[in-house]
Amino acid sequence: MTTSSGRKSSLRQLRKTTAGRWVNWKRAFLLAPLLASLLFISLVERGDVAFGETARAMIVAALQDPLSLFAERSPGERGTGPLKMTKTGPHERVLSTVRDRAPPADDLADAAIPATDAAIFDTFPTDGIIPADRAFGAIPWPVSFPYPGLDWPDTFPGPGTQPPTVPPTVPPVVSPVPEPATWLLMLAGLLSVGFGMRQRGEQAMGRVLKGRM
């Protein structure tokens, strides 16, 4: 495609310098309305832009509805994160004397109970009422196992044994900021790449200087 007009626009100069075939600027500019209309259509599809009868109907409907006006002025729903509550309490006023009283003395502790069983009884409520499933037969562990993913054994392993101390498996916390070692490794990599490019550049420059290129 040859240009017949004698006007030397910068566009045509650019076109000449870019060897003509690769960048057809006239065609590229003709694509602009196509792209613009595609963008427009996508916005309309998403509901971001409304016009004409639709927009008028939407505004009228929104104005007719006080609830939508309230929604416009609302700061939104409360977040699901932690909430701050400034007041302490509530302060107990009615039952305070009852609750402050010391727990009743435990008569069972002094009774003729074998020493091995006394440790088990220590876990029972101090009011002396022993649940049937704890008093007889297989004795389950008295408290819930604190580590997630693991369970207590079904039966009590016997007096004097300690609960198995299995440390909880904590998932590693990935920080968004790399560790210093990572930074150093990245820096080392960049330096090596730079060094390599520099070396190769010197070689190429040497070839140029020797007249091979």
Add this chain to the structure above:
Amino acid sequence: MRSYIRAFIVIAVGCVVVALFRPTQEEPAAPILPAQADAHGAQTTLIRVPPSGPRIWYGADHYPRLSLPDGQQEVVRSVLNITKPMTFGSFVWNDDGIPDGPLWVRVDLGKQLLSVFRGGHEIGSAVILYGATHKQTPTGNFPILEKQRDYHSRTYDAPMPFMLRLTNDGVAIHGSNVREDWATHGCIGVPLDFARLLFSAAKKGDLVVILGAEQGAGKA
């Protein structure tokens, strides 16, 4: 080459024409109530051209109605023109030219908003605090049981200025420090200046309607 250019122009013009005369999906129905709100209660409609003036008046022939939890409806004659989201601690109070009339208060927990209506005209609106998840604010219709200007809570040993008691177990509307992500123990906290205005406008026996998130979105 010229045919190429022509083809592009035709396609581009065609796209624009299709975009302009796209058939509309949502035909406006007659007075829309309840609102077409999405799951979060937010209106998807964007009002690009906000109406001017301090309030939006409704024509006498189509007053919208707000439904209460007990099935009754309250007529709305005008609402305050607040098109921007309100910030925590801010409020609007404007009863210029609004005649006396029955007063009721609409509390929308989901939207964290309170509106005061007098004779069907909204005269005040504020962002509120409400009860935390384990100390929830009850929903329903509550007439104001008691008014006290300088109330001090015995339960929480805390000042509750301009207290409007709603329930006998201690839920009230009172002045608070309204900030984002703060919560109460079940009361409804409003900014102190707004509490003063509401205290002077409301009287014992006036209705306070507390709506949960679903009721406020018009789904219940």
